[in-house]
Amino acid sequence: DQQVKQNSPSLSVQEGRISILNCDYTNSMFDYFLWYKKYPAEGPTFLISISSIKDKNEDGRFTVFLNKSAKHLSLHIVPSQPGDSAVYFCAASRFETSGSRLTFGEGTQLTVNP
Amino acid sequence: EAQVTQNPRYLITVTGKKLTVTCSQNMNHEYMSWYRQDPGLGLRQIYYSMNVEVTDKGDVPEGYKVSRKEKRNFPLILESPSPNQTSLYFCASGSNRGLNTEAFFGQGTRLTVV
Numbered sequence: 127d128q129q130v131k132q133n134s135p136s137l138s139v140q141e142g143r144i145s146i147l148n149c150d151y152t153n154s155m156f157d158y159f160l161w162y163k164k165y166p167a168e169g170p171t172f173l174i175s176i177s178s179i180k181d182k183n184e185d186g187r188f189t190v191f192l193n194k195s196a197k198h199l200s201l202h203i204v205p206s207q208p209g210d211s212a213v214y215f216c217a218a219s220r221f222e223t224s225g226s227r228l229t230f231g232e233g234t235q236l237t238v239n240p
Numbered sequence: 241e242a243q244v245t246q247n248p249r250y251l252i253t254v255t256g257k258k259l260t261v262t263c264s265q266n267m268n269h270e271y272m273s274w275y276r277q278d279p280g281l282g283l284r285q286i287y288y289s290m291n292v293e294v295t296d297k298g299d300v301p302e303g304y305k306v307s308r309k310e311k312r313n314f315p316l317i318l319e320s321p322s323p324n325q326t327s328l329y330f331c332a333s334g335s336n337r338g339l340n341t342e343a344f345f346g347q348g349t350r351l352t353v354v
Binding site: 168169170217228233 | 271275283299332334341343348
């Protein structure tokens with residue numbers, strides 16, 4: 127069963143607007159969450175993370191929100207830029223295993239149109 | 241330059257012919273992992289290693305072997321490849337120390353088994 131789900135395979139937004147990517151998880155033991163960005167022919171690159179003791183983490187244009195009761199997290203990109211066009215993966219883990227034992231969602235292809 | 245290096249980047253092989261995909265990291269990371277990426281499934285973990293001589297199964301270990309004889313290297317071995325192992329493979333590494341323990345990924349190995 128898919129413990130981490132990204133229900134939107136694709137998202138298209140205009141440059142300068144907000145991009146919101148969503149992720150749901152089912153395993154209540156997860157307490158560390160990460161977002162990765164992937165360009166074609168490259169490996170995933172780390173974007174931002176959040177632990178379950180927080181409900182928000184911000185890094186420049188990127189903000190991740192965590193709603194533990196709903197088992198839902200989202201990534202906001204403001205403002206969106208054409209260079210943000212990539213596949214975004216949500217991942218979850220236990221804090222003690224951190225990045226060594228990641229469970230990924232299916233990915234969302236973000237396209238930012240000029 | 242800090243990096244995770246996988247070789248080869250592309251490989252076409254025949255069913256049953258043993259192969260090894262190498263992975264090396266130069267960041268003195270404690271943990272290393274192997275993932276496979278398939279359409280609609282995201283990345284799924286094959287094996288991981290928390291340190292030298294310590295390896296554990298991930299979510300899809302069947303048909304794969306690994307070894308961790310040195311800290312920097314974590315080869316993936318397919319003793320008898322089959323067509324269902326055609327996939328995009330990623331090696332990752334990371335540190336267990338400190339707060340930022342996200343995984344760093346290699347550029348990927350695209351394997352085709354015919």
